Amino acid sequence: MSDMITIDAPPNDLEAYWMPMTPNRRFKKAPMFFSSAQGMHYAMPDGQRLLDAIAGLWCVNAGHCHPKVVEAIRAQAGKLDYASSFGVGHPQAFHYTNRLMEIAPAGFNHVFLAGSGSEAVDTALKIALAYQRARGEGHRQGLIGRQRSYHGMGFGGLSVSGIGWHRAQFGTLLPGVSHLPHTHDLARNAFSRGEPAHGVDFADALDALLAACDPSTVAAVIVEPVAGAGGVLPPPKGYLQRLRDICDRHGILLIFDEVVTGFGRLGAPFAAQALGVSPDLITCAKGMTNGAVPMGGVLVRDLVFDAMAQGPEAGVELAHGYTYSGHPLACAAALATLSVYAEEGLFARAASLAPIWEDALHSLRGAPHVRDIRNLGLLGAVEIESTADAPGARARKCADVCFDHGVFVRALGDTLVLSPPLIVEESQIGQIRDAIAAGLKEVARLGL
Numbered sequence: 001m002s003d004m005i006t007i008d009a010p011p012n013d014l015e016a017y018w019m020p021m022t023p024n025r026r027f028k029k030a031p032m033f034f035s036s037a038q039g040m041h042y043a044m045p046d047g048q049r050l051l052d053a054i055a056g057l058w059c060v061n062a063g064h065c066h067p068k069v070v071e072a073i074r075a076q077a078g079k080l081d082y083a084s085s086f087g088v089g090h091p092q093a094f095h096y097t098n099r100l101m102e103i104a105p106a107g108f109n110h111v112f113l114a115g116s117g118s119e120a121v122d123t124a125l126k127i128a129l130a131y132q133r134a135r136g137e138g139h140r141q142g143l144i145g146r147q148r149s150y151h152g153m154g155f156g157g158l159s160v161s162g163i164g165w166h167r168a169q170f171g172t173l174l175p176g177v178s179h180l181p182h183t184h185d186l187a188r189n190a191f192s193r194g195e196p197a198h199g200v201d202f203a204d205a206l207d208a209l210l211a212a213c214d215p216s217t218v219a220a221v222i223v224e225p226v227a228g229a230g231g232v233l234p235p236p237k238g239y240l241q242r243l244r245d246i247c248d249r250h251g252i253l254l255i256f257d258e259v260v261t262g263f264g265r266l267g268a269p270f271a272a273q274a275l276g277v278s279p280d281l282i283t284c285a286k287g288m289t290n291g292a293v294p295m296g297g298v299l300v301r302d303l304v305f306d307a308m309a310q311g312p313e314a315g316v317e318l319a320h321g322y323t324y325s326g327h328p329l330a331c332a333a334a335l336a337t338l339s340v341y342a343e344e345g346l347f348a349r350a351a352s353l354a355p356i357w358e359d360a361l362h363s364l365r366g367a368p369h370v371r372d373i374r375n376l377g378l379l380g381a382v383e384i385e386s387t388a389d390a391p392g393a394r395a396r397k398c399a400d401v402c403f404d405h406g407v408f409v410r411a412l413g414d415t416l417v418l419s420p421p422l423i424v425e426e427s428q429i430g431q432i433r434d435a436i437a438a439g440l441k442e443v444a445r446l447g448l
């Protein structure tokens with residue numbers, strides 16, 4: 001495999017690029033580059049290889065630079081580089097969406113395409129508002145998100161997100177947004193394997209919120225089935241179904257943000273299927289194209305689409321769309337990605353690896369400073385006790401040690417979050433586990 005990895009020289013001047021979600025000044029003092037990737041590995045300019053335990057950024061589910069995806073993009077780029085989807089079409093977008101609907105949950109037969117997860121979320125929120133208006137409920141303009149949720153960086157998505165420091169710089173955001181409490185409950189659920197046993201009652205907070213704000217003013221509730229960037233928080237057993245029931249009782253749409261959980265992460269195409277709860281809208285991105293070309297989408301339940309398709313035939317059903325909606329390169333990559341998932345049986349592979357993954361992660365229980373371990377499908381998190389004077393420092397150090405051991409993990413606050421490509425081998429799961437164990441040991445040895 002190593003001969004397939006090429007080595008690039010790092011740039012001399014790092015000033016111009018304002019990097020996203022990065023302490024730019026710190027990075028530029030000690031920069032770190034990936035120059036190429038293949039399968040489970042990244043390569044750095046000095047040739048060092050790193051096992052990717054986070055699938056890029058929760059997206060490269062079929063492994064890096066999959067030859068079928070690479071070839072599909074190459075071929076498409078030389079054939080039709082760009083075509084607008086505003087009032088004209090190109091075949092790939094239709095082929096892709098037809099194929100996507102074959103793996104969608106029952107009752108979902110339409111998909112709106114966007115260019116990222118953030119665009120997908122904003123699109124879903126707009127569809128929810130427009131749907132309520134189309135059925136004569138235009139007074140329903142409220143949106144409900146959840147603490148510790150992440151729904152991207154658009155004004156809509158950020159408004160329903162629940163990670164305070166992401167929002168702090170940007171003022172009031174959208175009006176009419178409320179948040180449910182998060183479901184992280186260490187007192188009852190620490191070290192749960194899979195869905196925690198306790199916490200269905202967190203869903204009752206939706207009833208309480210609706211009682212306080214008048215349910216007839218609420219258009220939609222949006223949740224990640226498993227909160228990802230909030231620290232990998234699997235839903236308590238029965239929680240999502242209870243949200244569904246409450247939404248149904250009040251005519252409120254339920255949106256699952258499946259940007260992380262879509263495309264096999266939980267062992268089924270979508271979390272909705274893996275967890276047996278059907279929302280009204282599903283957002284997706286990331287694993288859609290195996291991360292190779294930016295793309296997002298909103299899967300739409302028939303009841304929503306049908307309500308929106310009632311006006312005059314010449315009328316635009318939804319005054320919404322992006323230059324890159326249905327981009328030919330993204331559609332080609334997405335079609336090839338779906339084929340790879342099917343041919344390699346990657347969703348079933350994720351399901352069969354999940355117990356091994358669970359055992360490996362939970363074997364870290366009792367290691368220094370470990371406060372909680374969480375897992376579902378091929379998602380995982382190791383939460384480390386924070387120190388009062390330097391929150392996040394232990395996890396960062398631990399991630400650095402993993403790096404020295406050739407494993408790339410991500411520290412979010414004091415939690416290490418993990419989501420390896422679905423092609424991960426059992427031995428590589430062991431390598432990820434051992435690297436984290438070494439990191440935790442080193443943190444303890446240094447007295448951090």
Ligand SMILES: Cc1ncc(COP(=O)(O)O)c(C=O)c1O
Nearest residue numbers: 116117118150151152257259260
């Ligand atoms: C659940 C969820 N929603 C939305 C997004 C935003 O996606 P993007 O970064 O492609 O805009 C993310 C990104 O990590 C995510 O995890």
